[in-house]
Amino acid sequence: MTFSERIWPKVEPLWATYLDHPFVKGLGDDSLDPKKFQHWLIQDYNYLIEYARLFAIGAAKAPNLKIMQTFTDLLYGVLFDEMDGHREYAKEYGLSLENIENTENAEVTTAYTSYMLNVSQAGNVENVMAAILTCVWSYYYIGHELAKKEDATSQPHYGSWIETYSNDDYKELVDQSITLMDELAAGKPERELEQLEDIVITTSRYEYLFWDMAWNQENWRTPDSFSHSSTSY
Numbered sequence: 436m437t438f439s440e441r442i443w444p445k446v447e448p449l450w451a452t453y454l455d456h457p458f459v460k461g462l463g464d465d466s467l468d469p470k471k472f473q474h475w476l477i478q479d480y481n482y483l484i485e486y487a488r489l490f491a492i493g494a495a496k497a498p499n500l501k502i503m504q505t506f507t508d509l510l511y512g513v514l515f516d517e518m519d520g521h522r523e524y525a526k527e528y529g530l531s532l533e534n535i536e537n538t539e540n541a542e543v544t545t546a547y548t549s550y551m552l553n554v555s556q557a558g559n560v561e562n563v564m565a566a567i568l569t570c571v572w573s574y575y576y577i578g579h580e581l582a583k584k585e586d587a588t589s590q591p592h593y594g595s596w597i598e599t600y601s602n603d604d605y606k607e608l609v610d611q612s613i614t615l616m617d618e619l620a621a622g623k624p625e626r627e628l629e630q631l632e633d634i635v636i637t638t639s640r641y642e643y644l645f646w647d648m649a650w651n652q653e654n655w656r657t658p659d660s661f662s663h664s665s666t667s668y
């Protein structure tokens with residue numbers, strides 16, 4: 436059994452809860468409050484800056500040139516394809532990139548990215564890929580599910596979001612990521628496989644918290660007297 440086959444039944448029930456989350460439902464039926472979407476966009480842009488570093492760590496820890504090239508390809512994909520999409524949305528909503536980059540991370544953004552960077556730095560290349568996997572795969576899971584609704588991808592507000600995460604090019608990237616994860620995990624002892632599973636499950640939990648943070652438009656909760664972030668948008 437491949438690693439992705441063994442992890443699927445453990446994370447799919449968790450991912451299914453994303454589909455019931457009001458933020459994801461709002462993307463699906465195009466009813467999501469734009470302010471909530473903008474909150475997601477801002478936090479996600481800053482999330483992606485940190486997330487991109489994982490691919491650089493993966494390239495540095497790659498056991499051979501081919502895997503180094505794959506991580507570099509994926510790194511380019513995040514910094515340009517994925518983030519260009521976010522930059523387009525920012526333009527549409529009249530948000531300046533400078534303001535976005537200066538916005539303080541919400542707690543979950545810091546916690547999630549710090550967790551992924553920590554397990555990646557502490558472990559081998561398979562840890563890095565396990566930290567990366569949920570993000571890439573679960574967005575396809577959501578996009579694919581939302582795209583089943585008739586005309587979902589042509590809805591005026593969030594149709595393009597659904598298109599981005601359900602199209603064939605994106606599926607190819609997801610397949611490439613799953614294949615790499617399976618190759619890196621193949622033949623590892625049970626104890627190490629359980630550690631990798633733990634990373635995928637933990638990142639899956641963080642994904643839910645990230646949707647929830649966006650829905651509630653959460654910033655870092657700080658007592659007023661300690662507040663130091665004044666960025667507004």
Ligand SMILES: Cc1ncc(C[n+]2csc(CCO)c2C)c(N)n1
Nearest residue numbers: 479482509512513517570571574645
């Ligand atoms: C919190 C959060 N989780 C996952 C993604 C999805 N994602 C991150 S990078 C990437 C493409 C890989 O090049 C995709 C699809 C996101 N944007 N934000």
